[in-house]
Amino acid sequence: MKPYQKITKDIIQKLVDILGEKGVSTDPDRLVQYERDEGVEREFFRTPDAVVYPTTAEDVAAVLQLANTENIPVIPRGAGTGLEFGAVANTYGGIILSTEKMNRILEVNGEKMYMVVEPGVRTADVQAAAKAQGLLYAGDPCSGDSCFIGGNASTNAGGNRAVRYGTTRDQIYSIEVVTPLGQITRLGSRLKKVSTGYPLEKIVIGSEGTLGIITKLVLKLVPLPKYSVNVLAIFKTIDDAMSIVNALPKAGIEPTCLEFMDNDSVRVTEKFLGEKQPHSDIGNYMIIQVDSNDEDRIDDLCVALDELCHDHGAIDVFVADAERIWKVRKNFSEASTTDSPIMVMEDFVVPADELADLLKELEKISADQKTPVRSVAHAGDGNLHLDILKKDIPDDQWPAKVEAFEKAAYDAVYRLGGRISGEHGIGEKRKNLMAHYTDPVELALMKAVKKAFDPNDILNPGKIFDVE
DSSP, rough: OOOOOOOOHHHHHHHHHHHGGGGGEEHHHHHHSSSSSSOOOOGGOOSSSSSEEESSSSHHHHHHHHHHHHHHEEESSSSSOOOOOOOOTTTTOOEHHHHHHOEEEEEEETTTEEEEEEEEBBBHHHHHHTTHHHHHHHHOTTTTOBBBBBHHHHHTTTTHHHHOOOOGGGGEEEEEOTTSSOOEEEEEOOOOOOOOSSHHHHTTTSSSTTSOEEEEEEEEEEEOOOOOEEEEEEESHHHHHHHHHHHHTTTTTOSSSSEEHHHHHHHHHHHHTTOOOHHHHHHHHEEEEEEEEEEHHHHHHHHHHHHHHHHHHEEEEEEEHHHHHHHHTTTHHHHHHEEEHSSSEEEEEEOOOHHHHHHHHHHHHHHHHHHOOEEEEEEEEEEEEEEEEOOOOEETTHHHHHHHHHHHHHHHHHHHHOOBOOOOTTTTTTTTHHHHSSSSSHHHHHHHHHHHHHHHHBBBBTTSOOOO
């Protein structure tokens, strides 16, 4: 492929002609705001050449058409809350295309239970708009107060309710997409079943902005449960806590959320919030949310959960204050980063019934290699978020420590039937691991899809994998 072109004053003027003066920025003070996402690895920080702010699908299409003509990379970006540097310029440079001004809720249809939104709407605002109609938008990433719904779709975010409702892909009926060549199309439809060609919307969702830019989403809404209870079960050992993951389905209990926090995570978040947490000296937490439209059923579930958790070694089980316990869970990432600014964040996923074995193996790897870690998990769907902490490891030993830990950890993950990422994506940060662990035939098929959608490799090049 021919080298990408640098952005010239002439190109900037053409962008201004498309979007107006307020729709384009080359101000260094403004550009530096887009040099990173929430990831902490400074080697991936890069300032873009320009940032553009479209407000319509037609704007997006015009920018992409210009980019193809001039051979300039375009990097789609939402709120910048990702962790894998998927929405950051890489060595190719290029234009950051921010969806932050495409932030309207266009329709909330309470009767037919769907919502139409633009990609720059905050996930928390989507949830609030649904709740105002007595409905639930089931997507619930921990960064919901700050992340955009378009970014959720781009990475197929999971979150706390995925164990019951599925990931973001399962919450979307259809999407309006601008293709890498600058064509506007609609993929998917508001149907419960369809067998009419390839489900292209399922491929674009989760493609991390490499196959298209989503400019509109039709979201699925569900009835808001009448009754909801959050049970906190506290265990002395991780093994006992993890035993609940398989015990719940065997007992016929379907949780809406099943969230795990190891003791170190509880303690570091307690310190960050300045709020004492129960049994924080020894406790590993399982947060179990159950919902029902039947009050008697909720009472029965609470009794059953109490008995089940105690049978599996819980030292305490009680109905928790929902706001307080979810505040602990959702502040973990910020608390962990504050405690150890230098770290590597992992996003392992294995079959839920293998999560206990994975944690045992990771605990052994950590001890053998003297590399400290702490973890939380969407335990019900096998998605483990683990932080590798630098702490007192000398600077000259840190890269080798991370490499050795990741090698041993990913070998364990794949041996247990898992994958590199459960919901954060690959971005630029993990593409070498993606290349190493992905079956070559599978990887070749992915690259073929990318080439079919984006023959000029204009859209978010160098993310997920490199196209030769």
